[in-house]
Amino acid sequence: MADLPRTGAPGDAELLRAARAGDAGCLGLLLARHRAGMYAVALALLGHSQDAEDAVQDAALIALRRVGDVRDPEAVGPWLRMVTRNVCRGRLRRMSAVPVADVADVAGSAATDRWDGPPDPAQVIDRHALRDWVWNAIEDLSPGLRLVTMLRYFTDVTSYKDIAALCATPVGTVRSRLHQARSKLVAALSDSVDRAHDDATALSSLHFEMAARTLADAHRGRLASALSPWWSPQADVTWPTGRHTGIDYLPTAFDHDLSDGVRHELLNVVAGREVVIWEAALHSPTEDPFHCPPGVVWVHFLDRGRVSRVRLYHPRRR
Known part of the structure; x- marks a missing residue:
């Protein structure tokens, strides 16, 4: 972990600075600290526990990309709740249209004028020092989840139909695997503290x-x-x-x-x-x-x- 105060629990500002420097464990601690508030926002807006859980996961992945955009380090909690609120509003707008199966779709609808598009994991890797954490989290996925994730987010084979054809699986299976992969990647973030990662x-x-x-x-x-x-x-x-x-x-x-x-x-x-x-x-x-x-x-x-x-x-x- 990055250098943090040795006495007492580190504050949000200290954790945010370490997360911006590429410490995935500190970002995991921040998300864990504010998860209850994020979940409360999601539950109030969506009214269903599973939908609320999915929204919090989506918001966590957006935070992974946008952690550098927080202007006031002391206000990271309100910022995370705002991200969660935007995700929920996007879900409500799209709920009657198509099923939301992956983080790119969710974040696209949740983007505000300040955000320039969906949270592309490839951009996460390019813009932050979290590359090794991201790839080690992907490596920990099962082979089926790992392959669809690599194709969807790191190649031009991005459509469900192409991924399904390449993997010789139904489109519905691709959607399900991407959904599972997203959930597991978010869970891996909170477990990443003090882990050594490959280069x-x-x-x-x-x-x-x-x-x-x-x-x-x-x-x-x-x-x-x-x-x-x-x-x-x-x-x-x-x-x-x-x-x-x-x-x-x-x-x-x-x-x-x-x-x-x-x-x-x-x-x-x-x-x-x-x-x-x-x-x-x-x-x-x-x-x-x-x-x-x-x-x-x-x-x-x-x-x-x-x-x-x-x-x-x-x-x-x-």
């Missing part, structure tokens, strides 16, 4: 370099040798059509693309301990601009550091 930045950088090097080798016709150090020889590949092959067919398919004039451009890498996602643009030859889909997503599943299976997916054209 998520270093992990992402390492995998981006590996992905860039692998695709560069692939464009030189050396994909097989590039994959061999970190892919299992028995790795299973699921293609966008649903077809399953072994690793040996992948270089052949890639070389076929190259002979047709297709080029792959790496856009994004999302790295966890057990799942690594690549996003790449596919550039068709100028004489045949619709030769291939505009992009491809590679979802690698790791077993003891080596790829045991990969799923390829073409997002829908926008």
Whole structure:
């Protein structure tokens, strides 16, 4: 934890300063201290315990992003209650429309003129020193919850339909998993005090370099040798059509693309301990601009550091 007074309980201002510096434990203490007040606001407006609980969770995730916006450190309690009130009002406005299943939808309706949009977890990571806490909380999710969370918030595969297609699950399951993931991430915040976290930045950088090097080798016709150090020889590949092959067919398919004039451009890498996602643009030859889909997503599943299976997916054209 950040340096706090050693005698007595730290005040809101001290906790807020530490949270702004990236101490997730202090943010967790702040939320725990004011949770009763936030819940009372939600219950008064929504009149249902489960809806009120969901609203408090949404408000907590908004606070994770917006903790730097509190102008008066001594007024963090009223600020948290205001955030909760806005979330509840957004829920009431939308209750008769579509079910609110994830934090991005909730926060979009709760945003005020001062807030520039929904709380994108990727922006949380970029803007605060909480990156390692966020990623360790994600790593603690079950595999099913972890994958939909990584896709929804850290890649361009954001629609429920695309996530459902990539994961081979119904859209309703995707909604449910995102809802569960949000709840678990909020709960993890209050348990994060004094935990040591892995260096998520270093992990992402390492995998981006590996992905860039692998695709560069692939464009030189050396994909097989590039994959061999970190892919299992028995790795299973699921293609966008649903077809399953072994690793040996992948270089052949890639070389076929190259002979047709297709080029792959790496856009994004999302790295966890057990799942690594690549996003790449596919550039068709100028004489045949619709030769291939505009992009491809590679979802690698790791077993003891080596790829045991990969799923390829073409997002829908926008």
